[in-house]
Amino acid sequence: VWEQCVKQLKGELTSAEFNTWILPLQAQIEGDRLRLFAPNNFVLDWTRQHYEPRLMELCRSLTDGQVARLSFEVGGIDAAERRGGEDVSLSLLEDADADLAERRASANLNADFTFDSFVEGKSNQLARAASMQIGQNPGTAYNPLFIYGGVGLGKTHLMHAVGNILLATNPTARVIYLHSERFVAEMIKALQHNRIDDFKRTYRSVNALLIDDVQFFAGKERSQEEFFHTFNALFESRQQIVLSSDRFPKEVVGLEERLRSRFGWGLTVAIEPPDLETSVAILHSKASLWGVDLPEDVAFFIGRRIRSNIRELEGALRRLIANSQFTGKPITMDLARHALKDMLAAQDKQVSIENIQKTAAEYYKLRVSDMLSAKRSRSIARPRQMAMALAKELTKHSLPEIGRAFGGRDHTTVLHATRTIKTLRESDASLEEDYKNLLRILTS
Ligand code: ADP
Ligand code: MG
Numbered sequence: 001v002w003e004q005c006v007k008q009l010k011g012e013l014t015s016a017e018f019n020t021w022i023l024p025l026q027a028q029i030e031g032d033r034l035r036l037f038a039p040n041n042f043v044l045d046w047t048r049q050h051y052e053p054r055l056m057e058l059c060r061s062l063t064d065g066q067v068a069r070l071s072f073e074v075g076g077i078d079a080a081e082r083r084g085g086e087d088v089s090l091s092l093l094e095d096a097d098a099d100l101a102e103r104r105a106s107a108n109l110n111a112d113f114t115f116d117s118f119v120e121g122k123s124n125q126l127a128r129a130a131s132m133q134i135g136q137n138p139g140t141a142y143n144p145l146f147i148y149g150g151v152g153l154g155k156t157h158l159m160h161a162v163g164n165i166l167l168a169t170n171p172t173a174r175v176i177y178l179h180s181e182r183f184v185a186e187m188i189k190a191l192q193h194n195r196i197d198d199f200k201r202t203y204r205s206v207n208a209l210l211i212d213d214v215q216f217f218a219g220k221e222r223s224q225e226e227f228f229h230t231f232n233a234l235f236e237s238r239q240q241i242v243l244s245s246d247r248f249p250k251e252v253v254g255l256e257e258r259l260r261s262r263f264g265w266g267l268t269v270a271i272e273p274p275d276l277e278t279s280v281a282i283l284h285s286k287a288s289l290w291g292v293d294l295p296e297d298v299a300f301f302i303g304r305r306i307r308s309n310i311r312e313l314e315g316a317l318r319r320l321i322a323n324s325q326f327t328g329k330p331i332t333m334d335l336a337r338h339a340l341k342d343m344l345a346a347q348d349k350q351v352s353i354e355n356i357q358k359t360a361a362e363y364y365k366l367r368v369s370d371m372l373s374a375k376r377s378r379s380i381a382r383p384r385q386m387a388m389a390l391a392k393e394l395t396k397h398s399l400p401e402i403g404r405a406f407g408g409r410d411h412t413t414v415l416h417a418t419r420t421i422k423t424l425r426e427s428d429a430s431l432e433e434d435y436k437n438l439l440r441i442l443t444s
Contacts, residue, residue: 001034001067002027005058012054020325021047028077033069034059037076040291042321044072074291103167107175113160119285121278124154127269131158134240135165138173138208142267144231144241146249149271150354150368152311155244158271159210162242166208176203177210184216184223200226204233208240214263215245218254228259235262248373253408270369273358274310279303282310283317292321298336305344308354316340351394351442353405359441360387363434372407385417386431390438392418 009022025047026037036055038044047055052070059067104111115135120128127149133141145162147155163175178186190199203209209230217224234241245252248270249263274282280296280303287294294317302320306313323339324331361368364383371384384406391402392414399411406414425432 001029001059001062004062005055008058008062009051009054016326020328021051026077029067032067033071034067035071035073037073039074041074042290042292042325044074045290046322046325048072099171100167103175104164107163107167108177109163109167109175110160111164113157114164115161117285117289118154118157118161119278119282121274121281123272123274123278124158127154127158127271130267130269131162131242132165134242135162135169138166138240139238143235143238144243144263144266146263146266146268147242147244147271148247148249148268148369150246150273150308152309153271153273154310155271156212159212159242159244163208163210166240170207173208174206175208175210176206177212179212180214180216180223183211183227184220187223187226200230203230206234206239208242209234210242212244213246214243214255215247215252217259218252221256224256224259228256228262231259231262235265241266247407248369251372251374251407270367272368273308273354276300276303276307279307279310279313282313286314286317287321290321292324292331294331295333297333298331301333301336302340305340308352308358316343319343353391353395353397353402356387356390356394356442357406360390360438363438363441374407382431385420386434386438388414388417389421390435390442393439394442 005027006022010018013022021043024039024043028035028037036047038047052072056070059070101111115128115132118124118128127147130142130145131147134145147158149155159177163177166173166175187196187199190196211227217227231241243263245263249260249268252260252263255263280299283299283302284294287299298320302313302316306316320331320336320339323329324335327335329335357368357371360366360383361371364379364386366380366383370380371387373380375381388402388406391397391405392399395402397405399414403409403411403414421431421435425435
């Protein structure tokens, strides 16, 4: 079957695609399942993402439906058979694994987001330590734990890590991870089907409830009401609540005051954009996870160019590895420059608001979170105004958009900031110098 599958695909794909992704796979039929073995995680992820539906279709039609399932594994057939060698303790372990996998799935947890795969750095140290505490002492350390920071900095990863450790260390723990938008959608579904009591019971009976991106509760009053009661029920019975948001609890707009204040009852920790060393460490860790050698100079090259977002950092690495597998060339600086040319050019051209905030914060030796906070002392307010003025100058964002990106401020605040900076630049030489320096750093 596999041979026929391969023959068919050879006709459908370019030879480079075929040689890179399909040829290295090994296959074995087991009952109604075709097991595919990939040489490493990277090939596994890629083939699964890009070819799984087509492979499934081919297998079904080639076997008249006798092969109904596909599974992907890393390694070779030999290794799998050795694992299968009759060893009772091993099979007990596998049962436990399967059980854990099932509990993980029903908690909506991603098995890859663990503390082990989370690289620690100055920018995330506090958030990681607090999450770890929760993982070890749920319900008693801090409640709720509120993690906030910009996009792609690891909030979701940490929440899953908490959930995963709770499940792994306590075989009876009930955990649910949910994006706040899913919470809203589930609630609406429950209302439509007259199942709101089930809904309530489900969320109020967990040992840990992890709700991601709570800023999306904004303006959804019925959901906030429901969540408020869930929160109280869990809080009173000392079950753990973990929340995340892109900003400080008090600054989440469109939330009822009583929720906002509860969000700050426990411990609130920030995740900041990574420094260069942390970025490089993360790149190495992802590379080794995917079974790829990443030279030091290339890691620094990517880390230096992509600063504000770990998701983009990962995207760049993914693209580079794909390019290397595809062309058969090793990962070198030359390949990196070539493979990431478009991505870096796009990145360079568009100065993002985040980038401006980060650069200004570094320049004035502040934390980005201070810049987004409600604090009004001159030493923070002036840099904030500077960053707002630069955002107006260097990006295409509107005043309201800029205001929102600065901790949910009003557009008139942004307007006032641009005017103030304009006036001060004429009267205050050192401010004018700061402005020029920042402009140069951001656009060079
Ligand atoms: P957020 O929820 O803050 O937007 P995510 O948790 O989704 O960010 O993280 C984006 C990506 O970056 C994920 O793939 C995550 O695994 C990875 N990531 C973030 N922080 C780290 C870290 N410290 N170590 C390893 N990977 C990280
Ligand atoms: Mg997230």
